[in-house]
Amino acid sequence: MKTLSPPPRLLMGPGPINCYPRVLSAMSTQLVGQYDPVMTGYMNEVMALYRQVFMTQNEQTFLIDGTSRAGIEAVLVSAIEPGDKVLVPIFGRFGHLLAEIAERCDAEVHTIEVPWGEVFLPEQIEQAIINVQPKLLAVVQGDTSTTMLQPLEHLGEICLRHDVLFYSDATASIGGNSFETDKWQLDAVSVGLQKCLGGPSGSAPVTLSERYVELVGKRRHVEAGIRSSHHSDGQSSRIRSNYFDLPMIMDYWGSERLNHHTEAASMLYCARECAINLLEEGIDSTIFRHKVAGDAMLAGVKALNLEPFGDLAHKMHNVVGVYIPDTVDGEIIRHQMLHDFNIEIGTSFGPLQGKIWRIGTMGYNARQDAVFQTLQSLESVLRRNGHKLPLGEAIDAAYDVYAKVNPLQNEDK
Numbered sequence: 084m085k086t087l088s089p090p091p092r093l094l095m096g097p098g099p100i101n102c103y104p105r106v107l108s109a110m111s112t113q114l115v116g117q118y119d120p121v122m123t124g125y126m127n128e129v130m131a132l133y134r135q136v137f138m139t140q141n142e143q144t145f146l147i148d149g150t151s152r153a154g155i156e157a158v159l160v161s162a163i164e165p166g167d168k169v170l171v172p173i174f175g176r177f178g179h180l181l182a183e184i185a186e187r188c189d190a191e192v193h194t195i196e197v198p199w200g201e202v203f204l205p206e207q208i209e210q211a212i213i214n215v216q217p218k219l220l221a222v223v224q225g226d227t228s229t230t231m232l233q234p235l236e237h238l239g240e241i242c243l244r245h246d247v248l249f250y251s252d253a254t255a256s257i258g259g260n261s262f263e264t265d266k267w268q269l270d271a272v273s274v275g276l277q278k279c280l281g282g283p284s285g286s287a288p289v290t291l292s293e294r295y296v297e298l299v300g301k302r303r304h305v306e307a308g309i310r311s312s313h314h315s316d317g318q319s320s321r322i323r324s325n326y327f328d329l330p331m332i333m334d335y336w337g338s339e340r341l342n343h344h345t346e347a348a349s350m351l352y353c354a355r356e357c358a359i360n361l362l363e364e365g366i367d368s369t370i371f372r373h374k375v376a377g378d379a380m381l382a383g384v385k386a387l388n389l390e391p392f393g394d395l396a397h398k399m400h401n402v403v404g405v406y407i408p409d410t411v412d413g414e415i416i417r418h419q420m421l422h423d424f425n426i427e428i429g430t431s432f433g434p435l436q437g438k439i440w441r442i443g444t445m446g447y448n449a450r451q452d453a454v455f456q457t458l459q460s461l462e463s464v465l466r467r468n469g470h471k472l473p474l475g476e477a478i479d480a481a482y483d484v485y486a487k488v489n490p491l492q493n494e495d496k
């Protein structure tokens with residue numbers, strides 16, 4: 084068989100994206116044993132790094148091995164006992180996912196919905212909390228399926244007032260949009276690496292408040308075979324997943340280092356590198372880079388005579404939806420972008436299937452050259468397929484966005 088040699092794609096969809104070079108190198112770094120002090124040292128570093136990424140003091144900040152939904156499942160299955168009420172505001176595909184996972188935990192799930200392309204007002208969520216009186220509110224921050232960013236900053240106070248646990252899946256948004264765990268009073272947050280953090284999928288950083296840890300601690304059941312006489316079981320029912328049992332995973336990451344799974348060391352290396360990359364560039368600067376790339380892409384697609392999707396005041400910085408013009412076949416355009424230009428842009432699902440493309444600018448690819456290449460190629464492909472557009476204006480529009488930010492760099496006329 085030939086050596087692995089994937090084509091050099093530029094991944095400009097809603098994720099996954101091309102990894103930062105330092106993350107790629109980390110993946111090919113040699114392993115050490117999981118109780119080697121070097122490895123446990125890395126684990127402690129990862130906890131400290133992700134406290135900064137999540138902007139939290141939470142002691143319990145660590146990785147769940149698996150893709151982002153592993154983090155979601157761990158948070159939900161560890162907290163939800165059968166019959167518990169869970170409220171999920173749904174504004175896209177991933178809200179449905181949270182509801183479906185909570186249902187599998189035998190929660191009594193209540194949902195409220197807005198049309199795809201919109202977000203909720205805090206009052207709408209508070210009213211639903213008053214009606215339902217849930218134990219937990221589970222809400223996505225950025226939903227790539229619709230490109231919308233749900234404001235979270237007022238929800239923590241509402242949840243605290245009504246004694247509700249507050250969980251958010253910030254996979255698609257963290258690193259490219261503001262996210263402040265402690266300030267916004269979140270009890271649990273889970274994310275993944277493959278969006279703005281610029282890594283591969285396969286590791287899910289999570290952070291848990293003391294309130295949340297105390298609650299799931301009541302369900303602590305150390306498995307036979309590793310338990311010793313000082314371990315005692317919690318009062319509440321046993322968590323229905325072993326792999327996603329957060330008290331056991333906390334004991335593994337904590338000072339006891341109680342054996343659970345074998346840490347996915349290569350993914351931990353990646354997660355560590357993603358965090359360092361973000362923190363060295365600076366969280367605010369990285370968010371700003373995403374904002375500028377997103378603004379430039381938005382200006383560019385408008386200049387291609389394409390209509391952007393959804394409530395643009397609540398768009399994530401890192402992805403834009405654009406209506407597929409009636410005159411072209413959306414899949415032919417994507418196919419030609421991929422095969423003739425090595426650029427991947429996203430399709431859509433659910434109610435938006437066949438209606439919009441989704442174009443991402445995230446992580447390593449939130450760069451001027453990546454934005455320009457995508458717009459230039461899209462212009463060529465659209466024009467060749469009969470879509471009417473003013474030649475050259477997309478790049479000019481994107482240039483203007485960058486020139487405002489960095490006037491010197493783009494003024495060599």
Ligand SMILES: *Cc1c(COP(=O)(O)O)cnc(C)c1O
Pocket residue numbers: 098150151152153177223224225226227228252253254255275278284285
């Ligand atoms: C992309 C995305 C995920 C991805 O989940 P995986 O299990 O890593 O595929 C999860 N949540 C949200 C909100 C996302 O946008």
